[in-house]
Amino acid sequence: QESLRGAIGMVPQDTVLFNDSIAYNIRYGRWEATEEEVFEAARTAQIDDFIRSLPQGYASQVGERGLKLSGGEKQRVAIARTILKAPPILLLDEATSALDSFTEREIQSALDRVATGRTTLVIAHRLSTIVNADEILVLDAGEIVERGKHDDLLAKGGVYAAMWNRQREVDAAEETLRRAEAEEGRSVRVAVKD
DSSP states (O other), rough: OHHHHHEEEOOSOOOOOOSSSSHHHHHHHHHTTOHHHHHHHHHHTTHHHHHHHHHHHGGGGOOOTTTTTHHHHHHHHHHHHHHHHOOOEEEEEEETTTTTHHHHHHHHHHHHHHHTTTTEEEEEESGGTTTTOSSSEEEEEEEEEEEOOOHHHHHHHHHHHHHHHHHHHHHHHHHHHHHHHHHHHHHHHHHOOO
């Protein structure tokens, strides 16, 4: 069991952090890692700048179950831990679900780099995280209903294509809302200046 656990790195949806420092929680992935390797893992996970902005930096305490960090910050610490471990098998269970779309894209590119040369299993509802997968399995009530590459599944026009189209519509609506809010914000600032 120990060798099996050593070969697998997992980033779960509900991150488990220990009531200790951020550095401790990252280094938990590989105890013998150097300080620079810990920093590099944090940079890859897009959390180094945030950590350095804290008064105690990497020595900052995360609190019980990481309660002093936001969901996205906890997730990025867990991703940094897994990056530091560098296991041959990665299991990403909704690993970017607690992140906003912009941070998700940055983290996803980092995870793609880390996954190179490794067996990677990605469990996701957000389909943008799996478009580059070698094979996608679509489950419905625990049964595989479709399997294949992203483009092939879209061409089939089945369950996957329907989910993809719904997510694109939601993303487009959110983008329209963000733009409208940004326009309102600019109008308000212009009105205040006048």
